[in-house]
Amino acid sequence: MGDEADLNRERLELVLEAAGLDLWENDLVSGQVTHKATKTFLELGFTEDEIVSGVQDIFGLFHPGDLDRVQQAVADHVAGITPQYRAEFRLRSKAGEWIWFANYGRIMDRSSATPGKRLIGVTFNIHDRKQKEDEIAQINHQLVEQNKLLQELNAALELLAAHDALTGLANRRALMQMGANECKRTERFDHPLSLMVVDIDLFKTVNDAWGHLAGDRMICAVAQACAARKRSGVDIVARFGGEEFVIVLPETDGVSALRVAESLRNEVAATSVPVNDEGTCLSVTVSIGVATMRKGSGLGFEELVNRADKALYRAKERGRNAVYCADVPQGSVSAVHMLVGSGEDRSGALLT
Structure with missing residues (x-):
């Protein structure tokens, strides 16, 4: 019988060794380690003599950040909260390095006369796996x-x-995309859509006389004035190119758009733009063309821009610093022609 038991123990030790497992056993009543994890200590660099004489308490080798977690895992299993004891932790080698190991164990005699006495388990090296993790x-x-x-x-x-790099406004590409969407909304919800094309008057003379930096400052000043008129989340303000801007006014009829345009024209005309670091300031004016569309007009966004652009040139022809609204044929809907500005010919007509 003894020979058979010794043979089984040798077989078990061979299996454990082949699997890289180190058998240990603790007496939970006395607190003694009845079978020490010798292979683990050897892996940590300790000699057999050091294992016997100097390394008695493996808990002294635990990483401070892991010890509480391991002790809690043991306590949970002893209390019957978990069916087995499992833990991963770092042990300090003789050379001072932290090596990852794992424990798997179970109380083997819960139903015996002295239940919960023998905690048996295995320790195995998981350092490579943890490094990969x-x-x-x-x-x-x-x-x-x-x-x-x-x-x-x-x-x-x-x-x-x-966005335009100089002014921060939407650029032409973004304008065309957003404007096309607004045209679709106009057709869907039958709301008017107005558009203003704003152009700085005599801008080339500013560039020629004061340089491009002065021109850029003037563009930014007018851009700021245009942006200040924007209803957040509703209107679109974009730099269309050079000294020209486009303002899209959803849910805005022609008369209301004209009021916005005239207010903007007046504001810009009252602006004094510093064009150099010496404090030299120049006055600036804009001419504005306005166009409006409604559901069923058959206009696309590009056509709406072209109509407003033509209205802009009508304003330029009348002496600049002016606002002109294009005639947008809309069947039974009234079309508006209006010219307002600082030129001598300020007459306009409301055609119905």
């Missing part, structure tokens, strides 16, 4: 950071692609 975690963290950076860059690129 750490590497994967670091890679995933880097991927998250890179994706975050990529999203920020994409957002910045989208912003750059949709």
